[in-house]
Every structure is written in structure tokens, then in C-alpha cells.
Amino acid sequence: MFDNLYTRLTEKVNYKTLIFVPIILSIIMILLIFTRGIPLGIDFQGGTLIEILTEKDIDQLTLSKLESDLMNLGLEDLKIYMGKDFETHMNRITIVTTTIVETENVEGIIAKYIGELRESDTALVELTEKPPADLKDKLGTRLKERVDIEFDRDSNILKISAIDLDKEELESALSFYLNKEVVVELQKKNINIGKVEPTLGEKFRSEGIKAAIIAYILMASVIFFAFRDFIPSIAVILAATCDAIIAMGCMSIFGILLEPASLVAILMLVGYSVDSDILLTTRILKRKTGGVNERIDSAMKTGLTMTGTTLVVMLVILIISSILTQISTLRSIASVLLLGLLADLATTWFMNAGILKWYVEEKGGKFPILKRKRRTKFRSRRYGHH
Amino acid sequence: MDTINRLSRSIRIWILIICVSISLILISNITAINKDKGVGFGNGLDYGIDFAGGIQMWLKLENPVTSDVMAIEKGILENRLNAMGLKDIPIYPYGDQFILIKIAKASPEEIKVIEGILKKQARFEQRIDGELAVKGDEISVDLSTEGSGAYPVGNGFGWYVNVKLNPDAACRFGRVAQGKFFGEDNPRNRPVDLFIDRPENTTILMSGGLHGILGNTTFVPGQQREDIYFGDTALEVIENRSRIPIIVLDENDINKTLSEFRNYKDKGFTKTIIAENEIKIPDKIRNMIEDLGIDTQRMEIGNKSPDSWIKEVTGLKTTPRLNFDTRGECVYNARITGSAATKEEADAEIKQNQIWLTSGNLPEKASIESKSTVPPSLGAQFLRYCFITGIIAIITVSIVIFLRYRKLFIVIPVIITGLSEIIIILGLASLINWEIDLPAIAGIIAAVGTGVDDQIVITDETIERGIKKRRVISLIERIRRAFFIIFTAAATTIAVMLPLMTFVAGMLRGFAFTTMAGVLIGVFITRPAYAKIIEEILKG
Numbered sequence: 001m002f003d004n005l006y007t008r009l010t011e012k013v014n015y016k017t018l019i020f021v022p023i024i025l026s027i028i029m030i031l032l033i034f035t036r037g038i039p040l041g042i043d044f045q046g047g048t049l050i051e052i053l054t055e056k057d058i059d060q061l062t063l064s065k066l067e068s069d070l071m072n073l074g075l076e077d078l079k080i081y082m083g084k085d086f087e088t089h090m091n092r093i094t095i096v097t098t099t100i101v102e103t104e105n106v107e108g109i110i111a112k113y114i115g116e117l118r119e120s121d122t123a124l125v126e127l128t129e130k131p132p133a134d135l136k137d138k139l140g141t142r143l144k145e146r147v148d149i150e151f152d153r154d155s156n157i158l159k160i161s162a163i164d165l166d167k168e169e170l171e172s173a174l175s176f177y178l179n180k181e182v183v184v185e186l187q188k189k190n191i192n193i194g195k196v197e198p199t200l201g202e203k204f205r206s207e208g209i210k211a212a213i214i215a216y217i218l219m220a221s222v223i224f225f226a227f228r229d230f231i232p233s234i235a236v237i238l239a240a241t242c243d244a245i246i247a248m249g250c251m252s253i254f255g256i257l258l259e260p261a262s263l264v265a266i267l268m269l270v271g272y273s274v275d276s277d278i279l280l281t282t283r284i285l286k287r288k289t290g291g292v293n294e295r296i297d298s299a300m301k302t303g304l305t306m307t308g309t310t311l312v313v314m315l316v317i318l319i320i321s322s323i324l325t326q327i328s329t330l331r332s333i334a335s336v337l338l339l340g341l342l343a344d345l346a347t348t349w350f351m352n353a354g355i356l357k358w359y360v361e362e363k364g365g366k367f368p369i370l371k372r373k374r375r376t377k378f379r380s381r382r383y384g385h386h
Numbered sequence: 387m388d389t390i391n392r393l394s395r396s397i398r399i400w401i402l403i404i405c406v407s408i409s410l411i412l413i414s415n416i417t418a419i420n421k422d423k424g425v426g427f428g429n430g431l432d433y434g435i436d437f438a439g440g441i442q443m444w445l446k447l448e449n450p451v452t453s454d455v456m457a458i459e460k461g462i463l464e465n466r467l468n469a470m471g472l473k474d475i476p477i478y479p480y481g482d483q484f485i486l487i488k489i490a491k492a493s494p495e496e497i498k499v500i501e502g503i504l505k506k507q508a509r510f511e512q513r514i515d516g517e518l519a520v521k522g523d524e525i526s527v528d529l530s531t532e533g534s535g536a537y538p539v540g541n542g543f544g545w546y547v548n549v550k551l552n553p554d555a556a557c558r559f560g561r562v563a564q565g566k567f568f569g570e571d572n573p574r575n576r577p578v579d580l581f582i583d584r585p586e587n588t589t590i591l592m593s594g595g596l597h598g599i600l601g602n603t604t605f606v607p608g609q610q611r612e613d614i615y616f617g618d619t620a621l622e623v624i625e626n627r628s629r630i631p632i633i634v635l636d637e638n639d640i641n642k643t644l645s646e647f648r649n650y651k652d653k654g655f656t657k658t659i660i661a662e663n664e665i666k667i668p669d670k671i672r673n674m675i676e677d678l679g680i681d682t683q684r685m686e687i688g689n690k691s692p693d694s695w696i697k698e699v700t701g702l703k704t705t706p707r708l709n710f711d712t713r714g715e716c717v718y719n720a721r722i723t724g725s726a727a728t729k730e731e732a733d734a735e736i737k738q739n740q741i742w743l744t745s746g747n748l749p750e751k752a753s754i755e756s757k758s759t760v761p762p763s764l765g766a767q768f769l770r771y772c773f774i775t776g777i778i779a780i781i782t783v784s785i786v787i788f789l790r791y792r793k794l795f796i797v798i799p800v801i802i803t804g805l806s807e808i809i810i811i812l813g814l815a816s817l818i819n820w821e822i823d824l825p826a827i828a829g830i831i832a833a834v835g836t837g838v839d840d841q842i843v844i845t846d847e848t849i850e851r852g853i854k855k856r857r858v859i860s861l862i863e864r865i866r867r868a869f870f871i872i873f874t875a876a877a878t879t880i881a882v883m884l885p886l887m888t889f890v891a892g893m894l895r896g897f898a899f900t901t902m903a904g905v906l907i908g909v910f911i912t913r914p915a916y917a918k919i920i921e922e923i924l925k926g
Contacts, residue, residue, distance in 0.1 A: 120494040121761070130673060132673070133673050133676055133682060134672075140493075144491075145491055145493075145762075146492050146493035146496055148493045148496075161493065161494050163439070163492070163493070163759065163761050164764075189761065194757070194759075195756055195757060196755065197753075197755040197756060200444055200446060200484070210885075211885040211886050212885075214885035215881065215882040215883070215885045216882075218881035218882065219878050222874070222877045222881045223874075223878060226878075260894055264828055264894060267883070268828075268901075270882055271832065271836065271878065271882055271901075272835065274879075275836060275840075275871075275878075276839075278874045278875050279843055282874075298850075302843055305786070305787070305790045305842045305846075308790075309786045309835075309838050309839070312782045313779045313831070316775070316778055316779050316782050317779065320771075320774070320775050320778065324771070327768060327771060329436075329824045329825070329828065330775065330827075333828050333831075
């Protein structure tokens with residue numbers, strides 16, 4: 001189904017025109033990035049991320065009231081999202097701000113709308129007498145977790161808190177140690193507050209950018225070393241650069257946060273981009289038979305399968321992670337790669353293929369390394385394609 | 387049949403099979419990589435906070451420090467967390483200013499205590515016969531190279547650490563130490579006891595039996611490595627030198643014991659340490675004491691030697707002997723000396739003493755820059771989701787490959803190779819105890835993704851040869867081009883990942899590591915095997 005794609009394409013559009021499509025797109029994206037900027041995640045900027053789970057139905061009005069209350073606290077770049085938790089089917093409210101908040105102030109405001117907030121799992125048990133003093137240690141060993149215990153003498157209520165409690169496990173452990181059936185009222189943790197101080201964010205960001213720049217330079221060196229030919233090497237590096245720029249432009253357009261996960265995605269994109277470019281370059285320059293178009297057609301068939309498999313995998317991860325699992329790390333990796341790989345189709349097959357075609361047809365380009373080493377073998381054997 | 391016969395003679399196939407088998411053994415914990423877990427798929431792996439749950443905190447020091455000072459900061463934090471009973475909390479210094487702390491298990495209360503420890507200084511005290519001589523930030527240690535050193539003495543090594551005292555402490559020390567010196571290296575010279583986080587407002591409850599034993603316990607040369615007693619009994623070390631009152635349980639008249647507790651409570655002693663187990667001091671009594679509004683905590687002496695138990699309970703760290711006469715005058719500079727068998731041991735002692743001496747006055751103040759908590763059940767859920775996502779991804783890849791080639795005998799080897807790659811990456815991670823976290827999973831996706839790409843290249847190159855030239859051509863010739871592509875692509879991927887290995891204490895290291903491992907495993911193990919399989923299948 002992918003037969004002679006490039007030949008058919010260049011019959012309709014001049015191949016030299018195609019070369020400029022990704023380049024123009026990249027220039028537009030650079031302008032976009034500079035004017036709009038790329039939103040930074042809290043890991044890279046510093047700030048507070050608050051996640052709340054609630055069974056209450058939160059309407060738009062409540063949400064905007066909450067937002068204005070929080071704004072009054074002086075929270076900058078405040079964003080509030082609503083979602084569903086796949087596992088518990090509860091509503092999930094995510095609040096992001098670049099301000100480092102005072103936990104108590106913010107919790108006070110949120111509690112007005114949501115109700116009681118708990119930073120850890122809390123279990124309440126009604127007893128008839130004070131539990132043994134070593135219950136804390138015993139429960140800890142049994143539940144393989146450290147727990148806190150508080151007994152209120154007046155109401156005879158035992159309060160157990162820990163990071164993670166399971167109702168059945170706790171009931172069976174308590175029944176065993178207290179020698180009677182007990183019923184536990186378990187309230188799961190419903191608020192999670194994560195903070196990153198701006199200085200730490202700054203450190204992460206500068207380290208991340210430094211690592212990315214070194215990675216880029218190393219990548220370029222390896223390409224030059226492998227091909228030892230200026231134009232094909234530049235073509236590969238240019239394609240990878242355009243891919244990264246277009247992906248970042250898309251992040252700016254769609255508001256995808258620049259965070260460690262999306263930085264990882266950009267680097268993965270460069271890796272995938274280089275893979276298909278190397279395939280293309282090798283096929284065009286190494287083959288001795290057939291026209292350039294035919295060589296590109298054959299490379300395109302392989303290359304599109306390669307990109308195709310990666311694209312569908314990313315699509316699957318994106319769908320699963322945004323609808324079901326809400327693992328934001330995987331979601332941002334998948335969305336950046338998906339957009340970047342779509343761009344890669346243009347950079348590889350419009351631009352890189354075009355540059356190589358021009359290089360071979362008009363500049364008489366060859367593949368010096370392989371040719372030098374294996375000239376005799378190549379002469380004696382003709383490789384074709386179907 | 388011929389195809390399978392030929393494959394079974396191929397060394398590449400065997401290498402693949404062996405690697406996958408070893409990896410499965412490692413991942414399933416059959417070799418007991420993780421001793422606390424049983425046999426089960428995935429039990430041989432260490433999981434990061436994303437999957438195992440836990441708390442992660444970043445600390446920032448006020449100013450950048452040298453690596454020596456950083457080691458001391460790390461040592462102080464480790465010492466104090468250990469003293470709290472929170473063992474094995476990993477502390478990773480990062481660069482010259484940041485420290486990452488990972489806590490696997492802690493209760494909400496304990497987290498608050500840990501945060502307190504991280505933010506606050508330790509309570510440092512030097513006491514001579516119970517009299518406070520130096521406290522907290524009154525002492526500073528010269529951390530430069532001149533400030534400490536080790537030198538050969540006889541057949542061992544001597545060492546020293548220089549300290550400076552501020553005027554208050556210098557004069558108090560001079561006063562307190564007066565009359566405690568009896569001549570150079572005289573065994574009667576009194577020790578300068580160094581305490582870190584010595585329990586305040588605390589008493590110790592023990593049975594008459596233990597009290598009797600401790601009253602007769604002192605240093606026996608030859609039996610103990612270290613002397614903390616200096617001629618005193620264990621009881622004297624606790625009561626006089628550490629200033630922690632002991633209450634002896636009166637088994638015949640509990641009320642007498644309780645009234646003693648009441649008296650101490652009136653003087654501000656609101657906590658007690660129970661020195662023995664339930665048989666010696668039953669929970670019933672513990673409950674009665676708690677009813678008085680006194681916090682209880684069991685720190686059983688058990689089978690511990692009295693001196694190590696005393697150190698644990700009182701916070702006593704070290705007891706250097708006073709070796710000069712202060713004559714009651716102020717002492718601004720002092721030198722702590724000791725000896726060790728080897729240079730390494732001497733250096734370790736210097737480090738340990740520097741850690742103790744600076745505990746009350748951290749070289750740089752630390753603040754908590756970031757804190758994140760993942761409940762273990764949520765982590766387990768994440769892991770399950772990743773697994774499901776992986777399975778669905780593999781199915782989609784197989785569908786795409788089937789659509790392209792329309793041949794099951796190509797789809798199956800691609801999937802088997804991909805799965806082998808995942809298994810071998812995990813096996814390697816298990817072998818070297820590399821933590822699996824979300825970035826590591828992303829790395830596995832990246833590695834398997836390039837793996838599938840490479841297999842498509844190999845397949846296409848092989849098919850084309852197969853069609854055009856049905857004569858036998860040597861394998862190397864046939865897929866040389868494919869492998870040029872693969873090696874170059876692998877080299878670029880590794881080049882891109884290498885710088886990430888240095889990035890922020892592991893945030894992206896997990897990703898870079900699994901990607902690189904996957905690419906290398908692909909190039910040297912799985913790709914050659916796949917090429918062989920495809921070649922044989924197309925021949926057959």
C-alpha cells in the first residue's frame with residue numbers, strides 16, 4: 001500500500017518545493033515559541049500542585065468561586081482542572097500555581113467548598129476501653145507500614161492514621177489484637193500537595209537544558225562520524241532539529257508543559273527521527289541501481305512502517321493515559337512524540353529525501369565510506385528492489 | 387522442521403534464550419535478589435517511589451559547599467535519622483547544594499518529625515560529669531585540610547580534629563573542666579561526653595533486676611572494645627553523666643512507682659523510656675503510666691551490651707578523655723585526638739567526629755525545597771496500568787506489522803524479540819539493583835520502539851534480497867546494510883542519552899539508563915537473533 005509513494009508525490013509537487021515545507025513550518029514555530037513561550041511544569045519552574053479527590057459534584061460556579069478565592073490569596077498563574085479518577089470514580093480537582101503556598105491557608109479555602117481534607121488515610125474505630133499501648137508497634141509490623149495512633153478517652157474513639165490503609169486488612173488486624181470484631185470507618189487521603197521551590201525548579205531546568213544541549217552536540221558528532229559526508233549529515237541533523245522545534249511549537253500551541261517527561265519525549269523524538277533519516281540516507285547513497293526516486297520509495301516503505309508502529313503505540317498510550325490511567329508522565333511523553341513524529345514524516349520525506357535527491361542528482365553525491373571500503377563487492381553484486 | 391533445526395544450531399539464538407532465562411530467574415526473585423520478598427514475577431526488581439510509594443524530599447543548603455562538607459552534612463542527617471530509629475533512609479547529595487532524601491515508610495507523625503530533623507539543628511551537648519560545658523552552635527569545627535589529620539604513631543595511626551569555642555562556651559568549658567585533669571595521659575582524667583539529641587524531660591523505667599546488674603556493670607579490659615565508663619558504673623553513666631533519672635519498678639507496690647512518676651512529672655519529666663520487654667514490665671503498667679499523661683516508649687536492652695544500649699538511649703556518641711588542665715580559664719581552641727589501627731580507620735574516625743561535632747551547628751543550613759508523597763497502593767495501581775498499557779501497545783504493534791507484511795511468521799518473531807528485550811532490560815535492572823520508576827518505563831518504551839524499527843529494517847532488507855537473489859549469499863553480506871543503519875542509530879541514541887545520566891540525581895537517569903541498556907541489548911543480543919530467525923524463515 002506504500003508502493004512508489006515518493007514518485008507519485010513528486011509527480012504532483014516539485015520536490016524542491018517540498019524541501020521548504022518543514023523549514024517554513026519550523027520558522028513559524030520558532031516565532032511562536034518566542035512570542036507565546038512554552039508553559040513550564042512545576043518541576044522546572046517551581047510552584048505548587050494540589051490534587052483533591054471528592055465525591056461531591058462540583059459545578060462550574062463553585063469552581064470559579066474557588067478560583068477567585070484562591071486568586072485573592074495571591075496565587076500566580078493559577079490553573080484549575082476537573083477530572084475523574086478512574087479507580088475510585090471520584091471527582092478529581094487539580095490546582096496548579098507557580099506560587100509556593102502556605103498549606104494551611106489554601107486548605108482552609110478548599111475545605112469550604114470540598115469539606116474535610118485529609119493528608120493521610122485515617123481510620124476511626126469505636127472501642128469500649130483503651131487499647132494496649134503496644135498496638136502501634138504491632139499494627140505497624142502487621143500492616144508493614146508505620147502508623148500513628150490516637151485514643152480519645154471521652155468518646156472512646158481510636159484514630160489510626162498512615163499514608164496508606166486498607167479497610168479489610170486493618171479490620172482483621174485490629175480484630176486479632178483486640179480479641180473482638182471491630183468495624184473500621186476508613187477515610188482515604190483526599191488531598192495531595194506537592195511543592196517545588198523556584199530555586200530547585202531553576203536548578204532542574206538549567207540542568208535539563210544543559211543535558212539536552214550536550215546530547216544534541218553528541219548526536220551531531222556521531223552523525224558526522226558515521227557518514228563523513230557534509231551534506232547528508234547536515235540533512236539528518238537539520239531534520240532532527242526541525243522535529244524538535246516543531247514539537248516544541250506544538251507544546252506552545254496546545255499548552256503542553258515543559259517538564260522532565262516532555263524533555264524526555266523531545267530526546268526520544270530526536271532518536272526516532274535520526275533512525276528513519278539514517279535509513280533513508282543509507283538506502284539512497286549506498287544503492288547503485290535504480291533511480292533515486294525508486295530508492296526513496298523503497299526507503300519510504302520501510303520508514304513509514306517504522307514511524308507507523310511508533311505513532312500507533314503513542315496514540316494508544318495517549319488514549320489510555322488521558323482517559324483511563326491519568327499517568328501524566330506517560331501522557332505528556334505520548335502527546336509530544338505523537339505531534340513530533342507527525343512532523344517527522346514531513347521533515348524526513350519532504351525535506352531530507354529532497355535534499356538527498358538534489359545532492360545525488362545534481363551534485364553527484366556518493367557515500368564515501370562504504371564505497372571506499374567495499375567498492376569491489378558492490379560492483380560484483382547488483383542489488384535491486386521490487 | 388528444517389528451519390527449527392537450523393535455528394537450534396545457531397549460537398545467537400542460544401545466547402538470546404540464555405539471557406532471557408537468566409533474566410526471568412532474576413526478575414522472579416528465584417535467586418533471592420530481594421531477600422524480603424518471595425518468588426514471584428517482578429519481585430526481583432526494586433521499584434522507585436512512583437511504584438513502591440513513599441516520600442521524596444529535596445533539601446537545599448543555604449550556600450554551595452565543597453564535597454567534603456557535603457559528606458559531613460549527609461553524615462549528620464543520616465546519624466540523626468538513624469538515632470530516631472528510621473534506618474536505611476537513603477540520602478543522596480546532588481551537586482554542591484542539593485540533597486535528595488527518599489523515605490519508603492513513615493507514619494504521618496514521623497514525617498513531621500523527619501521534616502523537623504531536616505530543618506532543625508541537632509541538640510548538641512558536651513558534658514563533663516553531667517555538667518554542661520558546650521552546647522549547640524557554640525562549637526565550630528575547622529573543616530579545612532589543616533583542621534584535621536592522621537599521622538603514623540608506632541604501628542598504628544593517630545588522628546586529630548581541631549575545634550573552636552565561642553567566648554561563652556570557652557569560659558564555661560574552662561570552669562566545668564577544672565579539677566577533672568590529673569596529669570598528662572593519667573587514667574583518672576575525666577571524659578568529655580558528647581551527646582546528640584539527648585532525651586530531655588525523660589526518665590527511664592527498669593526492673594530491680596536490671597537496676598542491680600547495671601549497678602555492677604563497668605569497663606572490663608579485654609572484654610570490651612571501648613570504654614565509656616571511666617571507672618563509673620552503667621547506672622552512674624545514665625544518671626550522673628547523662629542526667630537521666632532512673633525509676634525502679636516496685637513490683638509489690640505499683641502505686642509507689644506511680645507516685646514517683648507523678649513527682650517527676652511535676653518537675654517536668656513528661657516522657658519515660660521503658661528499658662525492658664513485656665514480661666519484665668507488663669503493658670498493664672505501661673498503660674497506667676500513660677494514664678498519668680506520660681508518654682512511654684519501649685527501648686529494650688534485650689541482648690544488647692549495656693554500653694551500646696546506653697549510647698542508644700542517652701544519645702551519647704563519644705567520650706574523649708580530657709588531657710590538659712584548664713585551670714578554670716577560658717579555652718578557645720581545643721584538639722580532639724584518637725588513634726586507630728590503619729590510615730583508613732583513622733580517616734573514618736576523623737569524619738565521624740566531624741559529623742558529631744558539627745551536628746549542632748550544620749556547616750550550611752538546610753531547607754526543604756520540595757516534597758512529594760505517593761501512597762503505596764497508588765503506586766501499585768500505577769504499575770498495573772503501565773503493564774496493561776504495555777500489553778495493549780504490543781498488540782497494536784503486531785496489528786500494524788501484520789497489516790504491512792500480511793504474514794504471521796514475521797509478526798511472531800517481532801513480538802518475541804520485543805518481549806525478550808523487555809525481559810533482559812528488567813533482568814539487568816534487577817541484577818544491578820536499578821530502581822524501576824516511571825522514567826525507566828518510558829526508557830523501555832523508547833528502547834523497544836527503536837528495537838521494532840530495527841527489526842523492520844532487517845526484515846525489509848532480508849525480504850528484498852530473498853526475492854531478488856535466491857542464490858545463497860553470506861549472511862554478513864545480506865544484512866550488512868541493515869546493521870550499518872542499526873549501529874549508527876544505536877550510537878546516536880546512546881550519544882543522546884549519555885548526558886542525561888548526569889541529570890538531577892536520577893530524575894531522567896532512569897530513562898537514560900533503560901534506553902541505553904535496551905539499545906545495547908538490542909544491538910548485541912536480540913537483533914542478531916532476530917536477523918537469524920528471519921533469514922532462516924525466509925530460506926525455509
